[in-house]
Amino acid sequence: MGSSILTPESTSDWLAPRAHGLIDATVQVPASKSLTNRYLVLAALADGPSRLRKPLRSRDSDLMIEALRVLGAGIDELDSDDGAGQDLLITPIDRSAVRGEVTVDCGLAGTVMRFVPPLAALLNATVLFDGDPAARVRPMAPVVTALKDLGLHVQDEEAGLLPFTVASTGSVAGAGLRVDSSGSSQFISAWLLVGAFFEQGLRIEHVGNSVPSLDHIHMTIATLREVGVQVDEPAPNQWLVHPGSVRAFDVAVERDLSNAGPFLAAALAAGGTVRVPDWPAQTTQVGARWPEILTRMGATTSYDDGVLTVKGHGTIKGIDLADASELAPTVAALGALASSETRLTGIGHLRGHETDRLAALVAEIKALGGDAEELADGILIRRPVDRGGVFHSYEDHRMATAGAIIGLAVDGVRVEDIGTTAKTMPDFPGMWQELAATGGA
Ligand SMILES: O=C(O)C1=C[C@@H](OP(=O)(O)O)[C@@H](O)[C@H](O)C1
Numbered sequence: 190m191g192s193s194i195l196t197p198e199s200t201s202d203w204l205a206p207r208a209h210g211l212i213d214a215t216v217q218v219p220a221s222k223s224l225t226n227r228y229l230v231l232a233a234l235a236d237g238p239s240r241l242r243k244p245l246r247s248r249d250s251d252l253m254i255e256a257l258r259v260l261g262a263g264i265d266e267l268d269s270d271d272g273a274g275q276d277l278l279i280t281p282i283d284r285s286a287v288r289g290e291v292t293v294d295c296g297l298a299g300t301v302m303r304f305v306p307p308l309a310a311l312l313n314a315t316v317l318f319d320g321d322p323a324a325r326v327r328p329m330a331p332v333v334t335a336l337k338d339l340g341l342h343v344q345d346e347e348a349g350l351l352p353f354t355v356a357s358t359g360s361v362a363g364a365g366l367r368v369d370s371s372g373s374s375q376f377i378s379a380w381l382l383v384g385a386f387f388e389q390g391l392r393i394e395h396v397g398n399s400v401p402s403l404d405h406i407h408m409t410i411a412t413l414r415e416v417g418v419q420v421d422e423p424a425p426n427q428w429l430v431h432p433g434s435v436r437a438f439d440v441a442v443e444r445d446l447s448n449a450g451p452f453l454a455a456a457l458a459a460g461g462t463v464r465v466p467d468w469p470a471q472t473t474q475v476g477a478r479w480p481e482i483l484t485r486m487g488a489t490t491s492y493d494d495g496v497l498t499v500k501g502h503g504t505i506k507g508i509d510l511a512d513a514s515e516l517a518p519t520v521a522a523l524g525a526l527a528s529s530e531t532r533l534t535g536i537g538h539l540r541g542h543e544t545d546r547l548a549a550l551v552a553e554i555k556a557l558g559g560d561a562e563e564l565a566d567g568i569l570i571r572r573p574v575d576r577g578g579v580f581h582s583y584e585d586h587r588m589a590t591a592g593a594i595i596g597l598a599v600d601g602v603r604v605e606d607i608g609t610t611a612k613t614m615p616d617f618p619g620m621w622q623e624l625a626a627t628g629g630a
Pocket residue numbers: 222223224299300372373374375378401402405514515538
């Protein structure tokens with residue numbers, strides 16, 4: 190009888206499709222999480238209604254939408270011009286209104302938990318911020334310290350972690366902040382996004398070890414400049430936001446190049462060709478690095494008429510790569526299939542992402558027969574995986590997609606909680622099955 194009983198794990202695990210032949214797929218990836226959530230914040234503060242064309246709709250963007258609604262923004266859905274998607278029309282927050290006590294659910298979204306508390310400082314409101322149990326261990330101290338340094342009343346029961354309450358009258362003099370952003374670039378982006386609304390603007394200086402994910406800070410600055418906010422970088426690790434306003438805007442949101450990563454990586458994992466249309470010619474997304482990374486790992490890539498094409502040729506080479514930021518779990522999955530070592534460095538802060546990604550990757554690669562170890566600021570993958578088994582996702586969308594990549598090439602990989610991919614890609618399981626089916630899965 191024992192053998193016929195399904196354990197809870199076996200009922201909820203998702204058997205990753207195994208591609209037995211070359212794949213040949215064209216994949217439309219959803220819009221960028223990072224751009225969608227920046228545009229949402231800026232639209233909520235703009236001087237008139239703004240329109241986001243085909244933004245991301247996923248758990249992280251829906252948490253941001255709900256947070257901004259709770260704080261007084263109007264957010265309505267509209268059919269896109271081509272009828273093939275939805276746009277969002279955002280009516281900004283009336284900052285003169287008195288809001289009283291409200292609660293914001295941050296889920297597990299770093300962009301919500303780091304970007305929205307500074308916005309609350311601009312309102313006459315008392316806002317309780319909380320999130321998933323897994324969010325309650327993500328680093329938040331630099332946000333709380335900065336709020337206090339600006340003179341706001343913050344009540345945090347456990348110093349520097351969610352949940353906490355921010356009380357503001359809505360007027361902040363601004364001036365200068367020193368922020369330790371060695372744990373996340375979001376600690377800088379958060380203040381850049383709202384600095385123009387402080388009476389004197391905002392001068393921000395990073396103190397501490399190096400700032401990770403610098404591309405995301407460049408994205409914040411580029412986005413601010415698009416909507417008329419003046420931002421200077423007087424010296425490395427220093428930023429100056431001039432007092433001003435956000436011009437209402439109408440923008441088509443770029444596709445998410447980080448989320449394109451697992452699909453492009455599939456061309457190497459399974460062999461074959463993957464095309465991603467609507468690849469921007471110019472972008473601030475860190476995913477712009479995919480052509481270079483995948484070429485170094487053995488693919489050939491080409492870009493023509495807005496379509497990025499990646500072809501795999503049956504071998505995967507290990508890579509030495511610094512500062513891969515949110516691309517790291519995808520590169521690690523390829524590293525776990527590669528014929529030589531992969532060393533990813535400059536990503537120590539991934540220990541504070543959705544889970545401790547360094548520990549999680551090492552544990553899961555070892556569980557499938559590979560060999561890997563944590564480095565002070567990254568991971569080293571020594572030997573590829575050689576068998577299937579359960580690949581735990583730790584409520585982390587990028588761990589789940591890493592398991593799916595490995596499962597394309599290795600029999601019997603079962604990804605625990607594939608639904609966690611809804612954080613940024615609600616249709617991932619279906620899109621992945623479709624891609625794998627082109628390889629005979
Ligand atoms: O600002 C953003 O949109 C993000 C910044 C990065 O955070 P870290 O600096 O914590 O890596 C990135 O990894 C995250 O997925 C999104």
